[in-house]
Amino acid sequence: MDFVTILGIVAATLTTIAFLPQVWRTWKTKSAKDVSFIMLIAFMSGLVLWLIYGIILNALPIILANSITLVLNFIILWLKIKYR
């Protein structure tokens, strides 16, 4: 595995797991008032398109990264609605 591929995997992992602390914080504080609803919807719409893009190209890294990020952001959205 060459350097660039490893760099891409680490980048994808970071921009995916980055949302775990946001899920944890929202769940712990029972508050997501400062998290923009429009940002979540726009971001998740983009993630769905990235997911379709990855499926069409049969690109597992794109499918994996974006489906996990989508699930995490869906949880943040759900918690934001729940704790409104």
Place this chain on the structure above:
Amino acid sequence: MDFVTILGIVAATLTTIAFLPQVWRTWKTKSAKDVSFIMLIAFMSGLVLWLIYGIILNALPIILANSITLVLNFIILWLKIKYR
């Protein structure tokens, strides 16, 4: 330009401009308490790696999308520190 390329451009645009409403909300409410500091740091680190990845591959879409997203998240981080 084929369908898949257009899909990728729209996906990249959405997951980039999605952070504009978050910048606007944080600037307007002068509060980012609910936005996870760790998420911002981890996400921005990942964006830096994606930027290096794009520069190495000379892939303009990856460079553009991730540099704009990085700037927007940097502003959110700066506002979060400012309004602590």
